[in-house]
Amino acid sequence: xxxxxxxxxxxxxxxxxxxxxxxxxxxxxxxxxxxxxxxxxxxxxxxxxxxxxxxxxxxxxxxxxxxxxxxxxxxxxxxxxxxxxxxxxxxxxxxxxxxxxxxxxxxxxxxxxxxxxxxxxxxxxxxxxxxxxxxxxxxxxxxxxxxxxxxxxxxxxxxxxxxxxxxxxxxxxxxxxxxxxxxxxxxxxxxxxxxxxxxxxxxxxxxxxxxxxxxxxxxxxxxxxxxxxxxxxxxxxxxxxxxxxxxxxxxxxxxxxxxxxxxxxxxxxxxxxxxxxxxxxxxxxxxxxxxxxxxxxxxxxxxxxxxxxxxxxxxxxxxxxxxxxxxxxxxxxxxxxxxxxxxxxxxxxxxxxxxxxxxxxxxxxxxxxxxxxxxxxxxxxxxxxxxxxxxxxxxxxxxxxxxxxxxxxxxxxxxxxxxxxxxxxxxx
Amino acid sequence: xxxxxxxxxxxxxxxxxxxxxxxxxxxxxxxxxxxxxxxxxxxxxxxxxxxxxxxxxxxxxxxxxxxxxxxxxxxxxxxxxxxxxxxxxxxxxxxxxxxxxxxxxxxxxxxxxxxxxxxxxxxxxxxxxxxxxxxxxxxxxxxxxxxxxxxxxxxxxxxxxxxxxxxxxxxxxxxxxxxxxxxxxxxxxxxxxxxxxxxxxxxxxxxxxxxxxxxxxxxxxxxxxxxxxxxxxxxxxxxxxxxxxxxxxxxxxxxxxxxxxxxxxxxxxxxxxxxxxxxxxxxxxxxxxxxxxxxxxxxxxxxxxxxxxx
Numbered sequence: 001x002x003x004x005x006x007x008x009x010x011x012x013x014x015x016x017x018x019x020x021x022x023x024x025x026x027x028x029x030x031x032x033x034x035x036x037x038x039x040x041x042x043x044x045x046x047x048x049x050x051x052x053x054x055x056x057x058x059x060x061x062x063x064x065x066x067x068x069x070x071x072x073x074x075x076x077x078x079x080x081x082x083x084x085x086x087x088x089x090x091x092x093x094x095x096x097x098x099x100x101x102x103x104x105x106x107x108x109x110x111x112x113x114x115x116x117x118x119x120x121x122x123x124x125x126x127x128x129x130x131x132x133x134x135x136x137x138x139x140x141x142x143x144x145x146x147x148x149x150x151x152x153x154x155x156x157x158x159x160x161x162x163x164x165x166x167x168x169x170x171x172x173x174x175x176x177x178x179x180x181x182x183x184x185x186x187x188x189x190x191x192x193x194x195x196x197x198x199x200x201x202x203x204x205x206x207x208x209x210x211x212x213x214x215x216x217x218x219x220x221x222x223x224x225x226x227x228x229x230x231x232x233x234x235x236x237x238x239x240x241x242x243x244x245x246x247x248x249x250x251x252x253x254x255x256x257x258x259x260x261x262x263x264x265x266x267x268x269x270x271x272x273x274x275x276x277x278x279x280x281x282x283x284x285x286x287x288x289x290x291x292x293x294x295x296x297x298x299x300x301x302x303x304x305x306x307x308x309x310x311x312x313x314x315x316x317x318x319x320x321x322x323x324x325x326x327x328x329x330x331x332x333x334x335x336x337x338x339x340x341x342x343x344x345x346x347x348x349x350x351x352x353x354x355x356x357x358x359x360x361x362x363x364x365x366x367x368x369x370x371x372x373x374x375x376x377x378x379x380x381x382x383x384x385x386x387x388x389x390x391x392x393x394x395x396x397x398x399x400x401x402x403x404x405x406x407x408x409x410x411x412x413x414x415x416x417x418x419x420x421x422x423x424x425x426x427x428x
Numbered sequence: 429x430x431x432x433x434x435x436x437x438x439x440x441x442x443x444x445x446x447x448x449x450x451x452x453x454x455x456x457x458x459x460x461x462x463x464x465x466x467x468x469x470x471x472x473x474x475x476x477x478x479x480x481x482x483x484x485x486x487x488x489x490x491x492x493x494x495x496x497x498x499x500x501x502x503x504x505x506x507x508x509x510x511x512x513x514x515x516x517x518x519x520x521x522x523x524x525x526x527x528x529x530x531x532x533x534x535x536x537x538x539x540x541x542x543x544x545x546x547x548x549x550x551x552x553x554x555x556x557x558x559x560x561x562x563x564x565x566x567x568x569x570x571x572x573x574x575x576x577x578x579x580x581x582x583x584x585x586x587x588x589x590x591x592x593x594x595x596x597x598x599x600x601x602x603x604x605x606x607x608x609x610x611x612x613x614x615x616x617x618x619x620x621x622x623x624x625x626x627x628x629x630x631x632x633x634x635x636x637x638x639x640x641x642x643x644x645x646x647x648x649x650x651x652x653x654x655x656x657x658x659x660x661x662x663x664x665x666x667x668x669x670x671x672x673x674x675x676x677x678x679x680x681x682x683x684x685x686x687x688x689x690x691x692x693x694x695x696x697x698x699x700x701x702x703x704x705x706x707x708x709x710x711x712x713x714x715x716x717x718x719x720x721x722x723x724x725x726x727x728x729x730x731x732x733x734x735x736x737x738x
Contacts, residue, residue, distance in 0.1 A: 203623035206540040206562030206600055211624065276541030320519055322539035324560070 002026045006422055007041045008048045011055035011383065014344070014351040023055060025379040028421035033373040050383050053416060056355065057371040058090030058123075058380030059337065060362035063157070063182070063236055063260060063308035065329070066092075069110060070099025075313040075400045077111060078118035080333070081125065083311075083399035085425040087333040088382040088415040090123050091368045096130040097158040103130035103141040105149035112150050121427075122420025126152040126368065131170050131181060135159040140170055147177050152366050155182035157236055160218065162188050168225055175231040180366060182234045183222050185243070186284065190214035195281035195328050197270040199288065205276065207323060210285050216242035223250035226257045234365060235259040237310045239284040241294030248303045258365050260306035261295050263336045264405075266343060272405050278319045278326035280405040282312070296343070300353050305365065307357040309336045313401020331401030335392060337384065338411040345386070345412065379422040388414035431733040435547040435554040436726060438563040439605040447569070447608060453725035454573050454718070460497060461720055471500035474531045474731050479522070480557070481507035481537045486692050486716060487557050487566070491534050494723035500731070503530075522546045531731050535559075540597075553730040561595050567691050568601035570722040572609055574715045575646060578687060583610035586683075588640055590674060591650030591699055592621040598650060598691045603629060616640035618671065620661040637672055644682045649674050649690045649699045665698055675701040679709060687711050 004024035011021055020036035032039065041047055066080040077094075084092045094111065096102035102111065108127045115125035129146030131154040133139045143154055154174050160183065161167040167183075174181045186193075191214025196202045198209025219235055223246055226233045238244065238261045247259050264282060269289055272280035280286060298304040312329025319326050337358070343349040363370035371380040391410045394402040418425045433441060442450075460468055476495045480488050488504070495502040505525070507513065512521055518537075525533060532553040535543055540560030547554035558564040575582050587606050593599045593615050603613050615626065615633045626633055634640040641647060652668060662668050679686055688704060690712050696702040704710060 198624050200625045200628040203625040203628060204600075206560050206597060208561075209624070276544060317517070317519075321517060322537070322542040322545050324539045324541075325518075 003042045004031045004045050006046050006048070006379070008050050008055065008383070009041070010036050011050035011053050014054050014056055014355060017054070020051070021055065023373070023381065025422045028379050028423070030371060030373055030375060030377040030379050032375060048383070048417070052385065052387065054384040054386055056088070056382050056384055057359040057373070058382055058418065058420065059088045059358040060091040060368050061089045061309050061311070061333065061336070062093045062306060062362045062366055064092055064094050064311040064333065065097065065313065066094040067313060068098065068114065069107065073315050073400070077114040077125065079398060079400050080311070080313070081115060081119045081123050083333040083397065084123045085119070085418045086398050086415060087335070088337045088384065088418050089333065090380040090418060090420045090425070091126060091363070092123050093126045093128050093152060093366065095128050095157045096155060097135060101130050101134050102127055102151070103133050103135070103146070105145045108146055108149035108151055119425065121423040122425040123418070124369070124420065126150070126366070128153045128155050128157070128182065130154065131156040131174070132161060132166070137161045137163055137166065140173055143174055143177055143179065147179055151179070152368070153180045153182050153234070155184065155236070157182060157184040160184040160186045160188065164221060168229065171225060171229055171231050171233065175229070180232050180234050182236050183218070184236050185215050185218035185222060185238070187214045187217045190217065191284070193283050193328060195283055195285055195323070195326070196273045197285045197287050199270055201270045201273055205273070212240035212242045212287065212291070215240055215284050216246055219243040220246050223247065223255050223257050226250070227253060227255035230256065232256040232258065237262050237284060237308070238295070238304060239265050240287050240291045244294045244298040244303055248298065251303060258305045258361070259303070260308040261299070261304050262308055262310045263332060263339045264330050265295055266292060267339050268405060273323070276323040277405060278321065278323055279330070279403050279407065281323060281326050281328055282330045283328035296348055299349060299357055305357065305361040307336070307340060308362070309333050311399070311401070313399050314403045315400070316402060319403050329403065330405065331397065331399050331403045333399060334397050335404060335406050335411060337415060338413045339406070341384070341386065341413040342411070379419055381419050382415050383417040384413060385416050386413050388412070390414055431729045433730070434733070436565050436730060437543045437547055437554065437556045439565045439568050439601045439608070442608070444608050447572070447605060450569055450722065450725050450729065451573050451576055453729060454721040457724040457728070458721045460724070461717070466497050467499060468497065469499045470728060471495065471498040471731055474500040475529070476500050476502045476532045476534060476727065476731070477525055477530045478502055478504045479525065479533055479535045480504070481512065481535070482558070484536055484557070486719060487536065490716070490719040491557065491723050494720050494727055497720070498724055498727055500727065518542065518545065519549060522550060526550050526552060532727065553733070555726060555730060558597050560597065562597050562600060564597040564601050566719070566723060566726060567598050568605040569726070570715060570718045571602055571648065571689060571691070572605055573722050574689065574711050574718040577714065577718065578711065582606060585645040586612040586614065586643065587646045587648055588614045588616055588644040589648045589650065590616045590637065590672060592652055592656060593617045593626065593650070594621050594623050595653065595656070596650050602648060603631060614640055614644065616672070618662065618668070621656065637678060638681065641678055641681050645686055647674055647679065647682065647686065647688045649688060651691065651693065652695060652698050669698050673697065673699060673701060674704060676704050676707065679704065689715055691715065
């Protein structure tokens with residue numbers, strides 16, 4: 001390994017904040033991570049003083065909506081990746097529900113081209129290809145072509161496949177190619193995109209709610225198929241305790257399922273929809289405190305593998321409507337680490353689980369570049385200031401999507417630098 | 429009394445004193461409606477836009493009559509005749525209306541929360557004439573007024589609300605207002621027409637009408653919409669009427685002198701037997717008359733609020 005050209009000094013590790021460390025990087029790769037001051041800084045190396053900052057591996061977000069092509073007024077690949085970098089993400093997987101849908105190589109290639117031009121230092125973009133043509137749930141998408149163009153997974157996210165036979169065949173075909181399938185679990189008949197949980201709040205506000213069973217039924221179907229076929233399925237944005245119970249049982253029986261949840265399910269409940277707040281309208285909907293606790297426990301014991309933002313930016317005027325008319329979605333890239341770090345600070349989530357869910361497991365499941373701070377790993381890391389306090393305002397967000405129920409809330413912790421292969425993606 | 433509210437969005441905004449004041453005012457306006465010339469100049473120079481994005485006979489006409497009897501100028505706008513059909517957003521439509529400087533907008537809309545949505549964006553008074561499944565405050569107030577007229581008050585009385593509770597703004601508003609005024613409320617409906625979390629409302633719930641009606645002082649029937657059958661919530665209207673149609677024999681199980689109400693429009697033979705609808709126990713037309721009294725009171729309170737403060 002060549003001599004280090006970058007040294008990060010006196011940073012703290014999230015799992016051992018009392019022992020400062022120095023990170024040595026050469027040509028975009030990790031050389032060593034050592035106790036601070038135990039190895040001399042090579043002459044000419046760039047030194048980054050990181051006292052008081054937490055050193056984390058770069059985060060991977062396996063579930064974002066970047067809206068380009070087709071809905072650039074909500075977000076572009078350029079603005080979305082800027083927001084991702086600000087949030088500490090070095091790898092970003094973007095969903096296929098663009099317009100046109102990402103169901104052919106030319107769309108994938110366009111996305112990758114835009115990312116390379118707007119963000120040559122990263123974050124890296126990994127498109128998710130459509131599972132079915134046009135996301136219509138009728139015919140399989142050309143998955144080999146999409147894989148060859150650069151897709152890392154397939155999904156019908158946003159428009160789940162209700163036809164179980166077609167979904168089975170899609171799983172089998174994708175597994176031939178060695179590419180994982182991400183499923184949005186929603187029985188379209190039981191839970192038609194309501195955006196609010198079926199419960200006390202929906203009953204009071206006179207809104208049609210989505211029952212947890214509408215999600216859990218599809219989770220159960222997917223777990224059964226995964227076990228039966230022996231193929232992996234990644235379950236997107238799990239929101240409720242019922243789903244967690246089913247996933248835990250399936251994993252115990254050897255089903256190769258993995259699962260994610262999003263930060264908003266961990267910090268907000270259905271009460272956020274009171275007053276018809278469309279910023280809190282998301283699919284699946286925000287649930288109850290009981291569901292929240294089940295999700296936290298599942299992250300801790302590994303039943304839920306991954307945290308993902310489900311970043312879903314919308315223009316302000318699109319959310320400025322009566323609740324029923326508003327689109328589902330929360331803009332989440334830039335608040336994700338702060339709010340999950342707060343869970344760590346409060347003792348509701350361990351730092352080890354946080355790193356596993358944001359860094360290790362997503363990279364393992366989807367074959368993304370991964371930094372374990374071992375020699376030769378890509379120098380993907382972030383420096384996080386756990387003491388910084390900032391208020392979420394439209395002006396504070398780089399994403400075009402200002403649609404978050406956290407607007408006005410003061411958060412603790414902010415990303416100061418996000419390095420992708422040794423280069424800080426936060427610097428122009 | 430200085431009226432503290434800019435808008436009437438939901439009865440949950442009202443204190444018991446507020447509700448009592450509205451009923452008291454309604455009583456004072458009742459007299460005007462029995463005069464040979466039913467017009468007073470109280471709201472002369474005021475303008476009220478009746479913006480009904482959903483069909484309505486009773487509520488819209490009632491507000492229109494109420495406004496005109498108080499000498500306000502009323503203007504009607506339906507969704508079909510508005511730019512909403514051209515894709516204009518609700519926000520832009522109501523901002524356009526506000527630019528014409530009305531003193532109040534009375535709005536009915538098919539979406540829950542729509543009245544709150546516009547009230548937060550408009551300077552003029554907004555009166556909710558029904559929003560989705562959420563609230564119908566003026567209906568609840570006129571129902572309470574009707575029962576008060578009959579009984580002298582609702583305190584200590586028991587009212588059964590019967591029918592499609594899940595999709596009913598009338599039920600949601602009446603459950604709250606009747607309890608606020610001291611009445612007990614029961615609900616009766618097939619489970620498919622009850623909200624999943626109805627237990628959080630804190631009132632007894634039953635799917636057995638013969639049991640639920642025992643000892644009640646009033647039965648408030650709700651309208652059954654045919655689309656509930658099409659949505660698979662009911663087998664058919666015939667079966668619904670066998671189980672849940674209010675009839676004279678069923679009313680005989682209620683307290684002596686019990687009455688029936690219905691917000692209309694009624695489907696005779698489905699929700700209420702035709703002979704009961706026309707019987708002396710029926711307050712259906714009293715409700716319509718009360719509607720004008722109550723809406724005159726509301727327009728007066730909300731349109732003269734600023735003058736009162738000054």
